Amino acid sequence: MSGTGTYGGYGPQTTTDYPPGPAGWTAGASFPLRASGQLYANDLNAQLSAPVSFLAKKPVVVACQQTAQTGIPTGTTPTALVLDTEVSDAWYMQSNPADLSQLVCPVGCDGLWAVSGQCPIVLPAGAYSAQAAILHNGSVYSLGSRQEANGAYVTPVVSDLVPMAAGDYIQLGIIHNAASGQATFIGPAATPTGYLLSPAPTLAARWVAGTQVSLQHGGIVPATAQLNPSVAGPVYTPVPAMQLGPVAGTTWTDGQAVPSATLTADITVPVMFLSNVPAFRVNQTAATSVTTAGSVQQVSNLQVDIDNWVQFAAFPYYIAPIAGLYLCGGAVEYASASAAYYGAAHVGITHAGATQWYPGAQGAGLQPAGCATRMVRLAAGDEVQLGAYQTSGATQSTVPAGTRFWGVWVSE
Amino acid sequence: MPQPPVPVDWPARYVPAAGDFNTNITQAFGFLQSPPVFRAIQLTVQSVPGSTWTPVTLDTVLEDTYSGWNATSNHYVAQCAGQYELTWAAQLNGGAGAAGATGYYLSANGVTTGPWEWGRAEAGHAPFAWQGYGLVYMSAGDWVQPLVWHNNSSAVNTNVGSGTAAAWMSSGLEIAWISE
Numbered sequence: 076m077s078g079t080g081t082y083g084g085y086g087p088q089t090t091t092d093y094p095p096g097p098a099g100w101t102a103g104a105s106f107p108l109r110a111s112g113q114l115y116a117n118d119l120n121a122q123l124s125a126p127v128s129f130l131a132k133k134p135v136v137v138a139c140q141q142t143a144q145t146g147i148p149t150g151t152t153p154t155a156l157v158l159d160t161e162v163s164d165a166w167y168m169q170s171n172p173a174d175l176s177q178l179v180c181p182v183g184c185d186g187l188w189a190v191s192g193q194c195p196i197v198l199p200a201g202a203y204s205a206q207a208a209i210l211h212n213g214s215v216y217s218l219g220s221r222q223e224a225n226g227a228y229v230t231p232v233v234s235d236l237v238p239m240a241a242g243d244y245i246q247l248g249i250i251h252n253a254a255s256g257q258a259t260f261i262g263p264a265a266t267p268t269g270y271l272l273s274p275a276p277t278l279a280a281r282w283v284a285g286t287q288v289s290l291q292h293g294g295i296v297p298a299t300a301q302l303n304p305s306v307a308g309p310v311y312t313p314v315p316a317m318q319l320g321p322v323a324g325t326t327w328t329d330g331q332a333v334p335s336a337t338l339t340a341d342i343t344v345p346v347m348f349l350s351n352v353p354a355f356r357v358n359q360t361a362a363t364s365v366t367t368a369g370s371v372q373q374v375s376n377l378q379v380d381i382d383n384w385v386q387f388a389a390f391p392y393y394i395a396p397i398a399g400l401y402l403c404g405g406a407v408e409y410a411s412a413s414a415a416y417y418g419a420a421h422v423g424i425t426h427a428g429a430t431q432w433y434p435g436a437q438g439a440g441l442q443p444a445g446c447a448t449r450m451v452r453l454a455a456g457d458e459v460q461l462g463a464y465q466t467s468g469a470t471q472s473t474v475p476a477g478t479r480f481w482g483v484w485v486s487e
Numbered sequence: 488m489p490q491p492p493v494p495v496d497w498p499a500r501y502v503p504a505a506g507d508f509n510t511n512i513t514q515a516f517g518f519l520q521s522p523p524v525f526r527a528i529q530l531t532v533q534s535v536p537g538s539t540w541t542p543v544t545l546d547t548v549l550e551d552t553y554s555g556w557n558a559t560s561n562h563y564v565a566q567c568a569g570q571y572e573l574t575w576a577a578q579l580n581g582g583a584g585a586a587g588a589t590g591y592y593l594s595a596n597g598v599t600t601g602p603w604e605w606g607r608a609e610a611g612h613a614p615f616a617w618q619g620y621g622l623v624y625m626s627a628g629d630w631v632q633p634l635v636w637h638n639n640s641s642a643v644n645t646n647v648g649s650g651t652a653a654a655w656m657s658s659g660l661e662i663a664w665i666s667e
Contacts, residue, residue: 116497116498119503120496120497123511123512124494124496124497127511127515127516128494131492131493131494131515131519131666131667132667133666134666135665137621137622163570163622191621195607222607222609224609225609227586228607229607229608229609230588230608232605232606232618232620234620265601265602265603266601267600273601273602273603273604274603274604274607277621279622281570281572281622321521322516322520324514324517325513326509326513327506327513329504329505330505341512341513345516349516349519349520370654400524400526400663402572402574402663419616429654431654431656432654432655433656433659434615434616434618434655435576435616435618436606436608436617436619437608437615437616437617439608439609446618447618448618449574449576450526450572450663452526452550485524485572485663485665486521486524486663487521
């Protein structure tokens with residue numbers, strides 16, 4: 076636990092009072108129908124109501140900055156931005172009053188978090204640029220888009236999948252190469268006045284998956300799970316083989332027998348599935364070349380960082396283990412050039428041999444970086460990949476430190 | 488139409504009826520596995536005037552599991568309360584000297600607010616695409632609408648693909664309910 080906040084949020088109050096997160100569950104076992112054949116209330120409460128309460132009220136936090144932050148130094152080390160205004164924080168994640176830049180992982184919510192941010196900033200005239208970053212426990216976890224400002228304000232963005240244990244914290248960071256002393260940009264009041272100002276530095280996060288890892292997942296690629304997040308985070312716990320995935324559910328009728336196997340299939344499996352949905356993250360380990368203004372090119376030299384369903388076996392593609400809507404994000408940073416150009420990241424899906432590219436937010440400048448985050452519909456077996464596209468007029472190399480790809484199952 | 492589950496506190500010695508299981512097991516997980524989802528794209532070129540926040544007209548609905556799309560008003564209406572995840576993108580064809588940004592209008596409790604801007608890029612370098620990714624709380628009946636903005640001296644057209652199977656996806660909006 077690295078945070079200094081209380082990280083004691085117990086979430087929205089409900090009619091139940093149980094440990095809110097997966098850490099409080101006895102998950103992974105068959106449903107405990109008692110020898111007497113009775114269903115005990117505490118079984119239903121602990122293994123049905125508590126997980127459903129959590130899964131229906133998953134931790135979400137959105138915080139922003141409404142008073143411009145000045146004195147941001149130049150350099151390559153991100154400056155954490157103070158988030159002086161909570162937009163949504165039912166789990167009390169902004170729990171360190173001494174440092175409002177921190178959003179702290181609540182107790183019981185160890186796992187993977189989808190994190191996004193934007194950093195409006197004003198820079199002086201010239202080829203100066205700014206880049207957004209996500210910090211994890213004070214260190215750079217991911218770099219986002221980089222934008223040249225040239226006397227105006229721009230809004231670099233960033234998104235990523237971040238593993239966090241209770242007490243860990245994330246921050247929104249900004250990097251720029253103008254003289255020290257720059258300031259964030261806070262926009263005018265949205266219409267009608269009286270609401271928050273926009274644009275504004277904003278950091279958002281939501282819990283997406285827990286820390287149990289399925290070792291069997293649809294029979295597609297049974298293999299050893301990848302358990303090597305690049306930063307210290309939650310401890311992953313393999314669970315017994317279980318056919319995870321969405322369930323059809325039973326239409327119950329009065330007088331119907333209640334066998335343990337049915338309850339396991341209808342309760343335990345969906346609880347385990349919804350708290351361990353497929354998720355992945357890969358980092359680039361070595362630069363690759365991207366030709367100019369051609370077709371979008373697949374980014375390779377990727378190393379698995381998170382892959383709880385072991386679907387990166389067909390490297391460098393991620394193969395969707397089950398059908399559904401997936402949130403996928405990626406960033407591509409490009410090498411420096413003598414003239415400004417733009418570089419973009421794309422999310423690509425390949426279905427039945429045909430590939431479609433979803434453009435993201437481009438970056439522009441002498442050394443641009445693009446960032447893409449899109450929800451895409453995948454069939455089981457479809458491939459998703461990270462794409463690069465740039466317009467410098469010459470071949471450019473990627474910069475591995477700012478190049479990665481991630482995704483998570485969202486819905487059937 | 489299923490709504491987000493409301494967990495119950497099962498009392499001791501209570502004998503569940505079939506309706507209890509249907510509501511608290513089958514429908515609860517049914518909703519959590521298949522919450523409201525919406526995706527739409529633009530396949531008809533749209534002219535976007537300079538320096539004006541302009542709603543992106545989405546003419547092709549790819550999926551709308553809770554029938555939240557209002558085609559007449561070109562916005563998505565939440566069918567149940569909760570936190571919604573939004574990703575959206577807009578592509579403009581031309582405007583080499585223009586800056587650009589995306590955003591959205593949010594109508595909550597009958598009051599339309601915005602533009603809520605996201606992801607502004609500077610002028611120059613032949614920009615073509617802007618994109619956003621955010622979390623928005625909506626009560627049932629609230630709505631969102633994607634926007635695009637540029638400051639080219641004259642109107643520019645959106646850049647659309649040749650269809651849903653195009654290699655280059657058009658401007659689009661994706662929405663999913665993620666939490667109460």
